Amino acid sequence: MEFEEPGLDLLFGSGREASEVQRKNMGEQRLNAGAVPGHAELVASYPELSSAICTFASGSLTQGWAHGKSDLDLFVVFQDAVQKSDLHNLELLEVRVSTTDPVSWIALGELGQYRADIELWRESQIDELIERFSSSPDKYTVRPNYAEQDLLYRLSQGVSLAGDTWLAQRKETLLASAYGPWLAESQKLDAEGMLEDVEGLLMSGDGESAALAAHRGFSMALHALLALYGDYSSSHKWLYRRLVAAAPTELTLAEGWAALSMSGCDGAPADWAGKTAALIQRLLTAVEKRAL
Incomplete structure (x- = not known):
């Protein structure tokens, strides 16, 4: 049996990144990039998007966190429904x-x-999502799915390429809504469930699993806290950078990094799990107080 070099079968895209050399070249270009391409470049490449009422960029490129594999995340908002038959040049x-x-x-x-990655949305869809949280949601409120939660996060952090007034108005309405408190409460409930698991695992003597549960619970509790600071992201890879950017008074950077990196866990996982559980409880108490 001879070993065959695995190929890269792209589901989407034209294949410019299919070779190792091309991927390396594109990575270097991205790291040394200047300004993010704007609305004019977008419409020049894809004229079918010219009727948009707003275009904005969001993600690592706009936040200064880009790396050699970063994509350009664009959001294009239309007044009318987008017809697939009108989008000729896009997969x-x-x-x-x-x-x-x-x-x-x-x-x-x-x-x-x-x-x-270009997301196409209608104005009415975005307004409907924001309107759900114009007041505190109840048990009848439809929970936004992952794509919708990601859109609201991207909207809150978006950088306008066209339609400045439209974007500014939606940002203001979203940040003043009950969405942040709702998101914080959702993450808080998840973290509380994980705390129960930590306690049970410690009782059973499974320190390693307790440590992993505590690490997950801390991430949930930190997401809850950050949501009350206007950070609606669900991304874990940027969690420390998000902590630095938000600078919450309830948690120091040293505490945050020690918990995220599981510092000191190797030698005594059960002890680490217990200490981290106490930190999680402290954060959840802070979330409750801030949400009042």
């Missing part, structure tokens, strides 16, 4: 959402040195 992935119009699209293309 499309349909996304089902919980709004009255149940379909949004992710278009995969290229813009400059970037692979571009």
Whole structure:
């Protein structure tokens, strides 16, 4: 039996990143990139997007956290429903959402040195999502799915490429809504469940599993706290950077990094789990107080 070098079978994209040399070159270009491509470049490459009422960028490139594999995350908002037949030059992935119009699209293309992930939304869909949280939600409120929660996060952090007033108004409405407290409460409940697991695992003598549960619970508790500081992201890889950016008074950077990196866990996982559980409880208490 002879070993065959694995190939890269791309589901989407034109294949510019299919070879190792091309991937390396594109990575270097991304690390040394200048300004993020704007609305004019987008419309020049994809004229079918020219009728948008707002275009904004979001993600690591706009936050100064880009790396050699970063994609360009763009969000294009239309007044009318987007018809697949009108989008000739883009590879499309349909996304089902919980709004009255149940379909949004992710278009995969290229813009400059970037692979571009372009989400296509209707104005009415975004307004409907924000309106759900115009007051405190109750048990009848439809929970946003992952795609919708990600959209609201990207909207809150978006950098306008076209339609500045539209974006500014939606940002202001979203940040003043009950969405942040709702998101914090959701993460808080998850963290409380994980705390129960930590306690049970310690009682059974399984220190290693207790430590892993405590690490997960800390991440949930930190997400809950950050949501009350206007950070609606669900991304774990940027969690320490997000902690630095938010600078919550309830947690020092040293405490945060020690818990995220599981510092001191190797020698005594049960002890680490117990100490981290106490830190989680402290954060959850702070979330309760801040949410009042």
